[in-house]
Structures are given as structure tokens and as C-alpha cells.
Amino acid sequence: MLVQGIRGGERLSEEQFLARLKAIYQIIRQSKTLEVALETVGEGLLDILGVRLFTVYQCVENGKELLAIYRGGDAEYNSSSEIRVHFSATSVAGYVALSQRSILINDVNDTSELVDIHPRLQFDRRFSDERGWPIKPMIAVPIKDEVMLGVLQLINFEGDPSFDSSDLKRAAFVSQMLARQFRESLQSNGGPFDQLVKQGSLSSRDLADAQANASLRGASVSSVLMDNYSLSAEAIGKSLAHHYRVPFMAYDPALILPLRLLENISKGYLRKNLWLPVAGDKNEAVILIDDPSNHQRIMEIQGVLNARNYVFRVGLPEHIHLFLRDDSPPESSTSFEDLFSVLASQSKAAQPERLDDEDHGSETSGMIQLVNRVIAEADRLGASDIHIEPSREGAPGSVRIRVDGLCRQLLVIPEEHCAAAIARVKVISRLNIAERRLPQDGKCKLKLADRHIEMRVATLPTVHGESVVMRLLTPGSPMQLETLSLSVANQREIMTIATQPHGLFLVVGPTGSGKTTTLHAVLSKLNTPERKIWTAEDPVEITQDGLQQVQVQSKINFTFAMAMRAFLRADPDVILIGEMRDKETANIGIEASLTGHLVLSTLHTNSAPETITRLLDLGLDPINFSDALLGVLAQRLMRTLCANCKQAYEPGESERLRLLEWYGEEDFVNHGLETRQWTLCKAVGCSECGGTGYKGRMAIHEMLVCGSRLRGLIYRRASLDELRHQAAQDGMRTMRQDGIEKILSGHSDYSQLIQVVGVAID
Template identity: 50%
Template structure:
């Protein structure tokens, strides 16, 4: 546990490096939380030759950190040596926010990074250039999973490492995605179409892949053929034919897409429309009898349309293809230890100002003595943060006849946005505020992920 590891790190912090590391490892043997035996699989023979005595003694510490991150549900592990604090900080990204897990003496940083580099197949002697690789982590006591690792040299002649945990997961039901009723019904409607383009958009880590797999799970049946191209494959589903792209050998999204078109698809999912070629092939596929789902890194649903047009797509073809664009963010949910309270008129007016007073009536929001909101509490289950788990907030632009006319004219983002509102679209911030009034999250979280 975190307390175990901090206890022995604190105890041995001031001792000589070679003694403290060895004693740390001895104490790790006493922690029953994790079994560090390897499954029946030989370690890379390079390990014995390349790991020096000091780094070989941090093997169990590295395993302990990775297992702890996995069990806590972290998405990323950050290893950050610092000459200022003379400590290497180990941070986990939990529910989208980095949190300090523990710290170790800087004297151990070299051993930790060398161990991680060997696990990822990187050059342990190269500290001047960024490197990236993948770790296949197999230990008794936890399911096998992969980590994607990147190292970055820092200005203080140190080196950071960031590991993304790629734990395999199943698809969520569409009804469990946190969509409001309007968005859920429209999404189900456009997913029932035989061909066209559906996009999930947002920044990295906003749950786009989860949403697409939820959509695929909704339509997945023995009667249709579904191909997916992903980087990497994080969610697996029975019935899907999933391909992991490998750009280093030339197997990129565009190449995989072209092969899909010769493989009798009904539905195609592209992990990301990264360039004009991939976007062009996706549009062509959607116009030749295939339902195409993909993602894009944009801030809003209307902005996505203009972004793709700026990439050089034909407005006529794009307008014919587009079925819908779902923009989303992830906000942290309030832990069940949340505290109910009655907001002041001033606080209510501030929230209403951000929602838009013109849309209050349709949202059913009104100030009254019975109105209650929720704020953070703090308990052991949420580690005192007041938050536990995440959920999506969304805005869905539907490819209606009126919207297709604007797209065909290559209209501005503002014009697309105004028409979307007229047709009933709820913006990201509005959807978030509705969830605030439902007691699911708070305004701090909505402001954190939404721009004005």
C-alpha cells in the first residue's frame, strides 16, 4: 500500500544508497499486497547484463509502483526527478488529475529509469533524447496489461518518464454513458443509419474511444461486419475485427482504411482522423455504403465541421456524409460522501449567467427554497478529495437537412453554432451545469474542462 512504501522510504531516506535500496527491497518482501513472482515467462536476457547492482535492487519497487497505479485505476504514472527537492516524485493521474503517490531519493532515480527502459526495450545509455516504447506487464496477482512509456530529458540534466496504462476493458452500454435524453435518442437514431459519418471529438483523455466502443456495442450483431483501426487497442469486444496500427512499419490509419474497404465491411471505426488522407478515405467510405465512426481533437462540435473543411475536404461530399458530431469532456463525479446545501441567490445567479438565462425554462431550472446543490465532502473511499469516478458531459450536433445546407456552403463556426442551438443542442457547459443541478458534480469541475 502507499503507507507501506512511504514508511520504508522515509525510514531509509538518509542511509547510503546501496544500503537503503537493498533494505527497501528486503522490506518489500514483507508486504503481502503484491506477489512479485513472474508468470512462466523468461525475463529478457539483456536484463541481467544491463541492470547494474543498484538498479536490479529496485525491480520490486518498480513493480510495486506499477501494481499500485493499476489497482488505484490510474491512467498514467509520472516519474519526475528534481534537483531542487532532491527527491524523485512519483505521481499518478487519477480521474484526470495528477496526484502525488510517493517520493524516493534522487539516488534511486537512475535505477528506476534504467529498469523501466529495459522493460520497454529502450536504450538505457541514451539520456539526451526522448524515447518511447511499450511494456508488457505480467505479474501474479494482477491481470496482464501493457504500458506505453515515454522518456523526456529535462533542463536540469535529469530525465522524466511517463507511463500510460493500457489496461484492456470492455465496452460500456450506451445508456451508461451519461448522455441526456435528447443526445441519447439522436445518437441511437444516427447509429441506425446504413451509411454516413459519426464523429466523437474532444482533447486527449476525454473518453472518445470509450464512446465509440459504446456506440459499436449498441449496433454490434452477428449480421454485420465491423472493422476497427486503433492506436492502441484498449477496449475489446466479441464480434469486432480489431487492428492495431503500427506506423513504424508503415501500417498507418490510411493504409488500414484502404484494406478495410476490400474486406466487405458494414461499419468501420477509425481511431483518429489525423490527416487529410485519412479523413478523405473516411468520407469516401461513408458515401459508398458504410457507416464510419472516428475521432478528432477539436474543442466543440461546430468547430469540428470547419476544421475538417480547412483540412481540404470537399464541402459537398462532407455535407452528404455527416450524420452527427458528439463533443465531450470528462468531469469528476462527487463521491457519495458529498454534502447537500442550499445555494445563495448570488451563487445561483452566477451559475445561471454561465448557462444562459434564455434557456433556463427549457432546462427546468428555477431558484426556490427547496433547491439543493451538492459540494465535496471527503472520506477514505475518495482519499479525502471529495471526488470518485468520472462521467461525460456532451454536446451533439446532428446532421439535419438545414445543417447539411450550411456545411455545403462552408459556413462559419458561429453560423453552425447558432443553428445548432436553434435546433436544440445543449452545449458542453450547459450539459455540465445540468449535472451540477442534479447533484452529480460541481461547478469547479465544469469550469475546469469547459472553455468560455
């Protein structure tokens, strides 16, 4: 078939468009099914959108596939064959479903334009070829509310008008309208346990009770159904399989898990997120998950595993925990008490003559074991530092560890062993054993069981004797951007910025707020053979193959500024500069970003807008700076509730209002958040979290994107208030708002957010 003339008609004005869309919406509301409705309004939609073709896809197979339920403008092919598209980055619709972002493509035949969006994105030319239509511009937008429901794709031919941002906006309007209809047709489909009611295993009253009971106890609905209603796992599994339309998989003790896929993923993380790979390889991974319709988690899984294809199975949370239970024997079964009694007997046997002058010759096997045990235990608990501290004479010393930013006592160490333990640490770190009056620092590497542990060691003389601190250096593979707890919008903004060919992107926050982790996650996205990446860091904590990483050394005057100048002579595409701590470094960074390089760096500032005023105060040229700046991400780490023991509850009115007010009620509504029905979680305490109720940390963010208005404000050195106001207008959510959203999703609580953002900071 030949292309007939350019799709005609004048472009509708905004009012005309909305008026006609409203009329279409009325028709859809009155139709029995969405399919029937689309038949009726198909031509009208083509017309108001000004496109040749459009396709409406609906998510099926729960997060695995899109099914085309209607194709406008393609009548002769409409009934011919079913079009199914996998959720994957290799097709336009599949990519939109996966990333949940809208895309506008000027020419789908231009491979470089597709690769810019995603390295694996392709356009299936068969579609175009079969029909003899040269397809050119395309828009695809997600149809979603809280979850992904489908994709709307608009297509024009060569010779037709191209698309611009106003078309994208109109497509978004139509997709919102469709989302409402999708939601209604889905709701009649019921919940995951409804099949049990339909088959008469349970009354609907019982099910409602069980669900309420589960949410009250913070337990899973399936566990309540098994415990209180004597339903079998198989019966529940059948209902889940029916609802999610993927097979149910029960716990099987004989199953051998695919170790290659589990490499580098901690079981704690999987237990918390309730999924695991149960079979397959990097080509096709089989994932067991309790909710295969949860797109947020599925995207995260894809980020973590990075397999080519995924197959899903649904399982009970209890069964997933069974698969993930830790059955490996502990590092050493000897308890600390046993070790101390060994030490006591050994020191009796050795009976050192001069207690005040032990050298490492008096080191016993018991002491070696004790120190190894302390390090292994600290490593197992995820500690960042170990402190071995003497106390006043006659009192025992102590070993404390820092976990998630807070110190806690690991053990009390009898006075007579404290100095010996510190001496042992000095031996393995190759420090001068005899020197106890001056501070020393060194490094050591240990192999305990299968783990290689690297530590930086510092000793300091106190009035009660030497004290030692060991920092455990977590050997560095980068984390994935998808696992950094970024909101969907922030992640999208970062990816947009990171794929710019030049400009400046800053990650800011206090020491220990995870800035390096974030930057390396961004770099891992950019780390492809086509890009030359130089980094200057102090210290190099995370290493990645493919990067050229340089350790700066201020002792010999090898500074960030000097490294930066050297990089510019070394043909870079992307440069990471550890910190923009002075005017010279900042100036070279801006110069580099204006001369065609993408520059990433960090700064110690409290908020994203404040970063701008800080740099201007440093004396940067506002014209160059405003041209260079792409965006600023501010972040902090907030402790999270222990996933094992946290308890869900419904907040009272005063608590609800406090959070609402703290967020800003107007923003709350504008950001589309649910104002009434909340389920929050609170700390309880169990053995997994040392009784504290908290385990692990999660970042909260504030993402400022430097748009044209902000650029203008920077140019004329506007005040912090003006910058902040404009950033909010441009859609920035403050760290506090991001934190409140994370409280609302049950990851943390009010007390923890206050600790990181304080009450007064805006």
C-alpha cells in the first residue's frame, strides 16, 4: 500500500484538543468494554492527536508482556494477528513499559538516536516493511497510575509532521484517560486470594479478616491463611497463579539454586525484597517473587541481575524465606567466652615474666583466633569500623563496631587481653610494635574463610594505653543505579543528565552520605567501550573495569586540580573529580564541561540549591557556571526499619496531619499522593537487628535539574530563596519530601527522618 498525502488538517489549539478529548472520554465512559470504546473513538483519537497510527498496549502476564488491544488507523491489520511485546529495552513499547518513561523519537530508522535512549533499543523494521509505509517519528508514553498498566504508542510516516513536546503532552493526557479506564476494568478482576473465595475454601468475610489480621501483625496474608484457616500452601498458590497468571512454585528443599546468578547479591537483601533467582542463567533467569505485578521491584531485579530475559514464578513469602535461609555453618563455632577461657589457659602455661613488655613473640594461637573472630563478626554484621579500646586501670577494655553509622558494643575484653589484641592488630598491619607513644597508620589484608578483608588501621596513644580503629574497606564493585532507592522520577532525571555529552553534574551531601556510591552507579551506566572515563579520587574506594582511576596524593602535591588538568590532555569523554573543594578545581571542572566533556563531582553542601550559591560564593563566573550546570543531586542516608520485625499500623489523625504539614499540604496534593488511607510501619526489634528495630540505611534525595529559568537566575546571581523556589516550580522534591514518601511506603519512620534532615531545615 502506498502512502497517501500528508496527514492533513490543522493542528488543534489547546482548548479545541481538550474539548474534543472530553467528548471522547464521555463516549468511553458509556461503553461496556474498553475494546468496544476504542473501536468507536479510534478515528477521533487519530484526528485530535494528528497521527497516522496509534497502538494501545495493555500489560499482561504481570509485568512480562504487552498485548496490543487496539490499533488505530491500521484497520486491515487490526484483526489479523496478535501483537505481543516483551518488557525489555530492545523494543520501543517494551522499553517504555520497563522504564516507565515517555519517549519521543524523531526518526526510528536513526540507530544513533535509539542508542542514545538505550544502548539496546531497536526498531523492528518488519512492521514498516510489511506495510510499505516508511515510519519516521514516534511517541510512546506509559499508561499508569500507581502501577504500570500499558503503553500508548503514536506513529507518523515520512513526510508527515514530526512530533514535539506539545504532542508528548497531548499523548500524556490521552494515556491518563486510558489509565482510569484500565484501572476500572482491572478492579473487577479481584485480588490474589479471591480464587479461594470463589472455590468456597473461604468466605469473603474470612478473607477480609485475614487481610486485616495480617496487616495488623505485619505478617503475610498467606501465613495467616495457613495458620488460622488451615489452608494449604498449594491451595493458596493456585489462587495466586490464577490472579497473577504465572505458575506457582512451592518450596523445594532439593532445589539447587543457580549460584552464578546469586553471586554478589546478599541473602539479606533478597529476604527483604522477597525474591530470588531459582533457575536459569544470564540469558534467561527464572525469578521467584511474591508479587509478580510489582513493577518497581521487577525493574530493580532487572538492574541487579542484568540478565537478557526473565521468566517469573509466584511464591509465598514464607517459601521464599525458606529458600534464602542461611544454612552455611558460621565462620567459627567457638564463642567469645570459649576463646577467653582458651586464652586464660594459654597465658597460664606461657606465664610471661614481664607483663609490661609483651612483644609479638608472646602472641598465642588463642589471641590470633580472638582477633580473627572479632574481624569476622564485624564483617558479618556489616560494620564499617572496629574500635578496640582500653579503659582505666583495673577495668576491662571494649570492642565496639560501627554499623549503619552508629557505634555499638560487640564485646567486653578482659584488661589482660586488651593490649595483646591491639598488638596482634599492629602485627598484621605491619606497624612498629615497640612504638606505643605515637600515632601510627597502616593497612592490612586478611583472608578469613572465603572472604578477603582489607582494612585501614590507625593507632592512637591514650592515657590508658594504645587504642586502635580499623576501617573495613568493602572491596569495590559498584552498585546499580536501580538499587539506590531513587524515586522513579529522580532516577529518570539522572539518566537523562548522565547521557548528556557535556556538562556538570554534582552529587552533594555531608561525609558518609553515599555520594561516591551514587557517582559510581552513574559511571557504571556510562562505562561502555565507546567512552573514555578518567576518575581522580581520594581514596579510590570502588573500582570498575574499564575506568582509568587515579588516586590523588596531596602529600606530594598531586591535587584534584592537577589530576584534572592532566585528564584534559588525555582525551577524556567523562571525568569524575572526587571533590570540588576549591576555586581552582571548580574552575577547571567548568572549563572541561564547557569544552565537550561530561564532568561529575561532589561537594559538601546541605541542599541542592545551596550548592549553587556556595559555588558562586567561591568566585565562579556565573555565565560559565550557568551554562555548564546540568543538575545537582543532594542526598543523605536515613536508617531503615528492620524488614524482619517492623510492624504496620494506621497512623492517628495527629500523626497524619503532622506528616502532611511537614511535607506541605499543597505539594502533597500536587504530587498526587494519597492523603487519607495510610499504612505506616514502626520499629519493634528482633535478633536480626540487635533489638533496635532498625537495619540498614537508605538514601533520601533532592534532585535539582538546571532548566532555562534556573539558568537565568544563576546568571544574575539570584538569592538562595529564589533558586529554591524556582527548583520547586520545576518539580524538585526536597529531601524532606522524599523522606516522607519513604516513610509512607513503610521503609522508615519519623524519628529517623528528623535525625537526618532536622526540623528546621527547609
